[in-house]
Amino acid sequence: MKSRYDVVVIGGGLLGGSLALGLARDDVDVLLLERDQINQHASGRNAGSLHFQLEYRMIERGIEAARRAAEAIPLHLEAARLWQELSASIGPSLGVSQHGGLMLATAVEDVRRLEAKAELEQSWGLDVKVLDSAQAHDLAPYLSDSVLAASFCPTEGKANARTSAPALCRAAVQAGATVLSRAGVTSIERHGSRWRVVAEHEGDAVVVETDAVVLAAGVWCSELAEMMGSYVPVEPVALTMSVTARTAPLTPYLIQHAGARLSLKQSVEGNVLIGGGWPAQVTTLPNGSIDLRGRGQLLADSVAGNAAAAMNAVPAVADLPVLRTWVGTTTLAPDQLPVVGPLPGAPGGFVATGGSAFTLGPVFAELLGELVQGRAPRLDLRSYAADRFSGTAGTTERAAQHA
Numbered sequence: 001m002k003s004r005y006d007v008v009v010i011g012g013g014l015l016g017g018s019l020a021l022g023l024a025r026d027d028v029d030v031l032l033l034e035r036d037q038i039n040q041h042a043s044g045r046n047a048g049s050l051h052f053q054l055e056y057r058m059i060e061r062g063i064e065a066a067r068r069a070a071e072a073i074p075l076h077l078e079a080a081r082l083w084q085e086l087s088a089s090i091g092p093s094l095g096v097s098q099h100g101g102l103m104l105a106t107a108v109e110d111v112r113r114l115e116a117k118a119e120l121e122q123s124w125g126l127d128v129k130v131l132d133s134a135q136a137h138d139l140a141p142y143l144s145d146s147v148l149a150a151s152f153c154p155t156e157g158k159a160n161a162r163t164s165a166p167a168l169c170r171a172a173v174q175a176g177a178t179v180l181s182r183a184g185v186t187s188i189e190r191h192g193s194r195w196r197v198v199a200e201h202e203g204d205a206v207v208v209e210t211d212a213v214v215l216a217a218g219v220w221c222s223e224l225a226e227m228m229g230s231y232v233p234v235e236p237v238a239l240t241m242s243v244t245a246r247t248a249p250l251t252p253y254l255i256q257h258a259g260a261r262l263s264l265k266q267s268v269e270g271n272v273l274i275g276g277g278w279p280a281q282v283t284t285l286p287n288g289s290i291d292l293r294g295r296g297q298l299l300a301d302s303v304a305g306n307a308a309a310a311m312n313a314v315p316a317v318a319d320l321p322v323l324r325t326w327v328g329t330t331t332l333a334p335d336q337l338p339v340v341g342p343l344p345g346a347p348g349g350f351v352a353t354g355g356s357a358f359t360l361g362p363v364f365a366e367l368l369g370e371l372v373q374g375r376a377p378r379l380d381l382r383s384y385a386a387d388r389f390s391g392t393a394g395t396t397e398r399a400a401q402h403a
Contacts, residue, residue: 011216013043017168018365045328095160238296246270296327
């Protein structure tokens with residue numbers, strides 16, 4: 001283990017692996033530190049949706065909240081391209097399939113919501129169109145008769161959440177990155193013009209100096225940012241997911257709903273993955289604070305509600321036995337937009353976290369890679385800056401409206 005690296009990336013999930021790979025390919029000397037096993041947390045516990053339409057959580061509070069959420073669409077457009085590139089570069093271990101996605105409407109108010117959503121998305125350049133009931137059933141005859149309309153986005157799809165991050169980390173190592181798992185960071189301090197990062201690995205202290213530190217650690221980003229004297233106000237959110245037994249090919253599409261929490265897709269092996277944002281219970285410590293290492297607890301109402309939403313959309317799902325139901329923990333910012341860019345008050349510090357982090361992982365990695373190397377990012381990051389919550393970006397009022 002060397003004592004100095006150009007960049008230290010903290011977090012061994014999809015984002016950390018993607019970033020380490022990109023930096024290594026640019027001949028940057030990069031060290032990735034992961035406190036547990038690679039892919040043990042959010043990247044490995046989500047359902048692997050590649051959703052580029054606005055999700056239900058972004059449109060349920062009305063058009064103004066949807067307009068704010070739509071400011072992330074440039075990230076989604078770039079992510080759609082990068083997932084294709086990564087799949088071609090890394091191969092089938094990513095499990096990428098982009099056959100399209102349907103967001104369903106089963107009530108008149110849902111249809112109106114879909115139409116307003118599609119108009120908003122189209123204004124940002126997203127390829128999406130609203131299908132009537134007949135068109136939706138022609139495309140997907142297994143949908144419930146209750147489906148009145150559906151918006152279709154041809155670039156949506158899925159990736160394999162179990163294998164993507166490990167594959168990217170392996171590729172990063174092959175490209176020259178150093179990856180150290182079971183290395184929990186205990187301190188990050190400024191020493192002159194560099195950062196000194198200390199991690200505990202198998203009972204020993206690992207101490208390295210670096211020009212740049214990138215936080216790609218999901219729910220731990222706030223805690224790590226505090227070590228660097230900065231502020232990233234994201235909160236852990238525990239969500240419910242289930243997987244059924246294998247069945248014959250049922251649907252090639254990612255299926256969501258405009259009036260209910262639902263994501264549904266079929267894996268290459270034939271299992272049906274069901275999620276969509278149904279809450280679970282975060283684990284708490286005796287002092288009442290959230291246990292970031294906890295796996296969360298299932299809520300019976302969420303499990304039943306998620307299953308009902310799936311069966312109401314695709315009735316054939318009712319015949320499939322559920323193999324496993326689990327809790328995944330993600331992070332959300334108060335305004336539900338991602339947090340991407342420099343850490344306020346921490347020169348050489350960068351962060352990416354927030355909602356849709358699995359879908360956006362590759363584009364987060366690309367943008368951070370540009371910033372770390374002193375290049376201007378290809379997208380305007382002002383809407384996603386961490387300092388929008390501190391008032392220094394002039395957007396405090398906007399953030400407060402969505403808190």
